[in-house]
Amino acid sequence: MPSFPFTRLAAVPYAPLLVTQARRLRRDTPRLPDAALPWTGSRPGPDPLRILVLGDSTAAGVGAETQADALPGWIAHEVAERWGRGSTWRAIGANGATARDVRERFLTDAAAVPFDLALLTIGANDALGLRSRSAFTRDVRRIVLALRAAAPEAAVLVSLMPRFDRFALLPEPLRATLARHAASLDTGARLAVEGLGGVVAIPTPPPYVDGFFASDEFHPSALGYRLWARFVFDSAPGLRLDRPAG
Secondary structure, three states: OOOOOOOOHHHHOHHHHHHHHHHHHHHOOOOOOOOOOOOEEOOOOOOOOOEEEEEEEOOOOOOEEEHHHHHHHHHHHHHHHOOOOOOOEEEEEEEOOOOHHHHHHHHHHHHHOOOEEEEEOOHHHHHHOOOOHHHHHHHHHHHHHHHHHHHOEEEEEEEEOOOOHHHHOOOOOHHHHHHHHHHHHHHHHHHHHHHOOOEOOOOOOOOOOOOOOOOOOOEEEEHHHHHHHHHHHHOOOOOOOOOOOO
């Protein structure tokens, strides 16, 4: 479930209304559990690709029953479909995590085990918390640089902001306010990782289809994670994973 710590709303003309809307959403939005353990798994096939999914509630698989039905499992599925390779995967993250949380709490563990492909999914909670663009941008760059240093031959895919303007559960003007701030953070983070070797910033997602969201209307469902994984690779046509790294 999203938390809504609107710490910067004093500068927003609609601050009282936005705070009221945020509190109501926090009260009324159902809190879905993380995907069931284990958060590691494998898919059979030759030359297994080592996959790391790192980030917030979407790395934790909220909205899906297991990680096999969330990003790790569907990323492995796409790797098998596109390149004919098996895979091992693991997920690290937490519901509600910001980029700072990932950098401070999870990055050391993430970088400690070898990987060939990392998907960093981060940003929604930074937008919800109205973190500054400079702070978010700095954290994303530090995370990506640390992943690159840990695995120089690996590909690092960075999936940033959802489209808050398309979230039906968000009332106005809360929806528009979050969408504007998220767009600013998204732009800053893309500029921060632009030009880094082996790094691809995934574009903002296309329109969400029926069934994309779980019952809380905020996190992806198993179908949503499947479509997301497909979109990730469709958005990185130059990515080559048909042979072992190095």
